[in-house]
Amino acid sequence: MSLIDLSKHVALGIDIGGTNTKFGVVNHRGEVLEKGNLRTDEYEKVEDFIDALYEKVHPLIEKFGKEKNFDGIGVGAPNGNYYKGTIEQAPNLPWKGVVPFGEMMTAKFGMPCTVTNDANAAAFGEMLFGAARGMKDFIMITLGTGVGSGIVASGKLIYGHDGFAGELGHTIVKPGGRKHWSTGSEGSLEAYASATGIAITAKKMRAEFAESMLNQYPEEEINSKTVHECALKGDPIAIEVFRYTGQKLGEALANFVMFSSPEAILLFGGVIKAGDFILKPAKLHMERNLLPIFRNKVKLVFSELDEADAAILGASALVWEK
Amino acid sequence: MSLIDLSKHVALGIDIGGTNTKFGVVNHRGEVLEKGNLRTDEYEKVEDFIDALYEKVHPLIEKFGKEKNFDGIGVGAPNGNYYKGTIEQAPNLPWKGVVPFGEMMTAKFGMPCTVTNDANAAAFGEMLFGAARGMKDFIMITLGTGVGSGIVASGKLIYGHDGFAGELGHTIVKPGGRKHWSTGSEGSLEAYASATGIAITAKKMRAEFAESMLNQYPEEEINSKTVHECALKGDPIAIEVFRYTGQKLGEALANFVMFSSPEAILLFGGVIKAGDFILKPAKLHMERNLLPIFRNKVKLVFSELDEADAAILGASALVWEK
Numbered sequence: 001m002s003l004i005d006l007s008k009h010v011a012l013g014i015d016i017g018g019t020n021t022k023f024g025v026v027n028h029r030g031e032v033l034e035k036g037n038l039r040t041d042e043y044e045k046v047e048d049f050i051d052a053l054y055e056k057v058h059p060l061i062e063k064f065g066k067e068k069n070f071d072g073i074g075v076g077a078p079n080g081n082y083y084k085g086t087i088e089q090a091p092n093l094p095w096k097g098v099v100p101f102g103e104m105m106t107a108k109f110g111m112p113c114t115v116t117n118d119a120n121a122a123a124f125g126e127m128l129f130g131a132a133r134g135m136k137d138f139i140m141i142t143l144g145t146g147v148g149s150g151i152v153a154s155g156k157l158i159y160g161h162d163g164f165a166g167e168l169g170h171t172i173v174k175p176g177g178r179k180h181w182s183t184g185s186e187g188s189l190e191a192y193a194s195a196t197g198i199a200i201t202a203k204k205m206r207a208e209f210a211e212s213m214l215n216q217y218p219e220e221e222i223n224s225k226t227v228h229e230c231a232l233k234g235d236p237i238a239i240e241v242f243r244y245t246g247q248k249l250g251e252a253l254a255n256f257v258m259f260s261s262p263e264a265i266l267l268f269g270g271v272i273k274a275g276d277f278i279l280k281p282a283k284l285h286m287e288r289n290l291l292p293i294f295r296n297k298v299k300l301v302f303s304e305l306d307e308a309d310a311a312i313l314g315a316s317a318l319v320w321e322k
Numbered sequence: 323m324s325l326i327d328l329s330k331h332v333a334l335g336i337d338i339g340g341t342n343t344k345f346g347v348v349n350h351r352g353e354v355l356e357k358g359n360l361r362t363d364e365y366e367k368v369e370d371f372i373d374a375l376y377e378k379v380h381p382l383i384e385k386f387g388k389e390k391n392f393d394g395i396g397v398g399a400p401n402g403n404y405y406k407g408t409i410e411q412a413p414n415l416p417w418k419g420v421v422p423f424g425e426m427m428t429a430k431f432g433m434p435c436t437v438t439n440d441a442n443a444a445a446f447g448e449m450l451f452g453a454a455r456g457m458k459d460f461i462m463i464t465l466g467t468g469v470g471s472g473i474v475a476s477g478k479l480i481y482g483h484d485g486f487a488g489e490l491g492h493t494i495v496k497p498g499g500r501k502h503w504s505t506g507s508e509g510s511l512e513a514y515a516s517a518t519g520i521a522i523t524a525k526k527m528r529a530e531f532a533e534s535m536l537n538q539y540p541e542e543e544i545n546s547k548t549v550h551e552c553a554l555k556g557d558p559i560a561i562e563v564f565r566y567t568g569q570k571l572g573e574a575l576a577n578f579v580m581f582s583s584p585e586a587i588l589l590f591g592g593v594i595k596a597g598d599f600i601l602k603p604a605k606l607h608m609e610r611n612l613l614p615i616f617r618n619k620v621k622l623v624f625s626e627l628d629e630a631d632a633a634i635l636g637a638s639a640l641v642w643e644k
Contacts, residue, residue: 079615089615137483151581153482158475160583161459162619165475170613171577174497183613255493259473259581261482291492291505293401293411297484 009069012057013316015118015308016040016077018092018145021053022308025060026316027068030129032309034060046095050108061109072112073105074315076121078148082318083163085115091182092146114318118311120157120166122268122303123150124321125314131266131304138264139256141168142307143249143271147190153260169194173252192248195271198224202241212237228274242277249278250285257286257294264299268307331391334379335638337440337630338362338399340414340467343375344630347382348638349390352451354631356382368417372430383431394434395427396637398443400470404640405485407437413504414468436640440633442479442488444590444625445472446643447636453588453626460584463490464629465571465593469512475582491516495574514570517593520546524563534559550596564599571600572607579608579616586621590629 010033014023021040024032036056043049061070079090085102087093105113116124123140126132132140136155142148147169151158158165169190170183177187181196191197202222206214213235217226230238253265271278283300303310332355336345343362346354358378365371383392401412407424409415427435438446445462448454454462458477464470469491473480480487491512492505499509503518513519524544528536535557539548552560575587593600605622625632 135483137487153475153480153487154478156476158582160475161457161585162583164615165459165581165583167580167583167613167616171580172573172611175495175573185611185613251494251497255577256581258489258493259487259578260480261484261487261489263483289494289507291489291507293486294489 008067009071009320010064011071011316011319012061012073013121013312013314014053014073014075015121015311015315016075016080016087016093017118017308018078021049022312023053023057024309024312024316025064026313028320030125030313030317032312033064036060041094044094046099046101046104049095050104054108057109070111072114072319073109074121074318075101075105075113075115076118076311076315077101077115078118079164080115080117080120081163082114082116082120082157082159085113087115112319114315116157116315116318117148117150117164117166119148119150120159121150121312121314121318122148122305122307122310123152123266123314124157124317125310125312126266126303126305127152127155127314128317129305129313130310131301132264135263137260138262138266139168139260140266140268140303141253142268143193143195144269144307145195147194151260152262158260168252168256171252171255173248189248189252193245193252193271195224198227198241198245198271201244202227202238205237205241209237214238214241224271224274228277231274231277239277242274243281245271246278246281247285250282250287251289253282253286253298253300254289257290257298261294262298264301266301266303268303268310272302330389331393331642332386333393333638333641334383334395335443335634335636336375336395336397337443337633337637338397338402338409338415339440339630340400343371344634345375345379346631346634346638347386348635350642352447352635352639354634355386358382363416366416368421368423368426371417372426376430379431392433394436394641395431396443396640397423397427397435397437398440398633398637399423399437400440401486402437402439402442403485404436404438404442404479404481407435409437434641436637438479438637438640439470439472439486439488441470441472442481443472443634443636443640444470444627444629444632445474445588445636446479446639447632447634448588448625448627449474449477449636450639451627451635452632453623454586457585459582460586460588461490461578461582462588462590462625463575464590465515465517466591466629467517469516473582474584480582490574490578493574493577495570511570511574515567515574515593517546520549520563520567520593523566524549524560527559527563531559536560536563546593546596550599553596553599561599564596565603567593568600568603569607572604572609573611575604575608575622576611579612579620583616584620586623588623588625590625590632594624
């Protein structure tokens with residue numbers, strides 16, 4: 001009989017974002033033994049990015065490889081595809097088209113590399129080590145510059161037939177509504193509930209109400225942070241910006257609940273700093289749009305992990321799952 | 323080594339509808355060896371329904387039990403709950419509240435009974451024996467008096483944490499839109515794309531256009547069948563009724579695709595007799611609302627099985643799966 005000593009096994013988890021890439025050496029208990037980062041947007045060619053990553057990471061592999069088994073690399077990236085190991089048409093990354101990222105990493109590092117969507121990786125991290133520990137059915141929504149999502153059903157990430165499932169930010173909450181700055185679609189959740197969408201709402205509303213405190217800021221400083229500051233000072237227009245955002249979010253969440261009936265919806269990302277200003281209307285409009293059998297059952301909770309940490313943990317865990 | 327002779331095993335599949343209940347003795351190959359039915363709406367008390375069902379079914383169990391193993395009973399019912407074996411608050415059934423249907427069946431029949439949602443049962447039947455054979459990711463939508471759905475991801479039915487996942491007919495496609503006659507929600511898919519919804523649309527549109535052929539029918543004869551007749555004769559208003567229905571359906575389908583990225587969407591039920599009058603606008607508006615990575619990938623197909631047959635086959639197969 002041979003027992004595997006899990007404490008001797010580590011993996012590298014990588015979270016690729018539009019601006020920064022973060023990585024960590026992680027063990028089975030979800031402990032990040034060492035961390036690092038590099039800029040993503042400095043590398044126009046993916047080959048150069050991988051070379052730069054190698055320079056930073058190789059010493060760690062050498063170091064930990066001496067006494068532990070380095071089992072592989074897990075990557076969370078925008079439009080990362082679990083089945084194919086590719087990063088495809090990611091609008092926020094400098095590398096265009098279909099990038100065979102996993103293959104390129106394996107060729108460079110000489111070890112297996114698993115790729116998935118960044119939000120999926122974060123959801124997986126939350127399930128193993130964060131606020132969704134022990135849950136088998138939940139949805140994670142990241143409210144950042146964009147709106148990302150990861151869906152877990154019966155303890156498994158939903159990938160869909162092609163690996164691209166879980167683009168909830170692009171579901172339409174208001175047909176014929178606000179045009180998305182990048183996709184061109186009309187009325188998507190991301191157009192309203194992302195930081196970018198909130199800034200648009202705030203600029204529209206302050207233009208209508210001269211008395212709003214929001215008018216004390218120059219155009220380029222109108223963002224979810226300054227709206228939050230004004231809301232905290234009691235500005236009714238700033239509060240209305242978040243209420244409207246929360247309503248659109250809540251309406252979308254109701255539809256998601258009637259799809260997969262999750263135990264909880266986990267919210268992540270910079271926008272959730274607005275707290276109850278968004279959460280209360282979101283909860284209200286979610287409940288209002290639900291069939292009675294779903295009402296007052298779904299927990300709306302904030303993530304317990306830092307977003308990048310969750311993705312690093314989830315990405316590294318994928319190495320062992322696969 | 324002992325091999326199980328599958329040909330010797332049969333199960334009873336039951337599809338409970340608001341008006342009729344159909345049942346069949348099914349083998350592992352999906353062959354319905356014997357069929358029967360009874361009225362659902364004649365039994366105000368669920369005990370009386372089960373007694374009447376027993377009278378009809380018991381002779382079959384005796385007959386097949388002589389030479390085959392009768393392994394159990396699978397039930398598909400509106401608001402059937404897979405985890406609890408209950409039928410809960412089903413608006414179209416005479417039995418109110420939470421009915422412990424599975425337990426009651428087991429007590430009466432002396433064999434295990436699995437309960438699930440009727441649409442889930444039909445989806446499972448389609449996966450094993452119908453148009454979704456070999457697919458691991460698909461969504462089944464029933465467009466009948468109401469709009470039902472069953473969702474399969476990675477080869478498994480999505481039940482959610484409480485067994486109620488997949489109420490896609492109640493997702494909101496037009497916030498603040500048409501009020502649902504039974505749930506009271508505003509702008510749900512069912513309010514537009516069910517037979518009931520189509521009749522409402524047709525009555526509204528014919529009132530606006532005196533020249534429509536639809537005005538040749540008395541109010542109570544306006545339904546998806548008569549609208550179809552007028553559309554076939556070239557009535558532009560009847561065609562517009564289906565186009566509008568198809569648009570709402572297509573917008574909803576786009577959101578579903580961005581959730582679970584299915585290989586196909588299977589359409590079922592009486593409304594699909596309208597064929598391309600609905601399917602073409604549905605396809606158009608689905609594609610239009612999808613992110614590019616999802617476009618021109620998802621098959622929109624009609625079911626190959628009769629709806630009740632699919633549910634009977636799926637329900638009986640659940641006996642062996644569980």
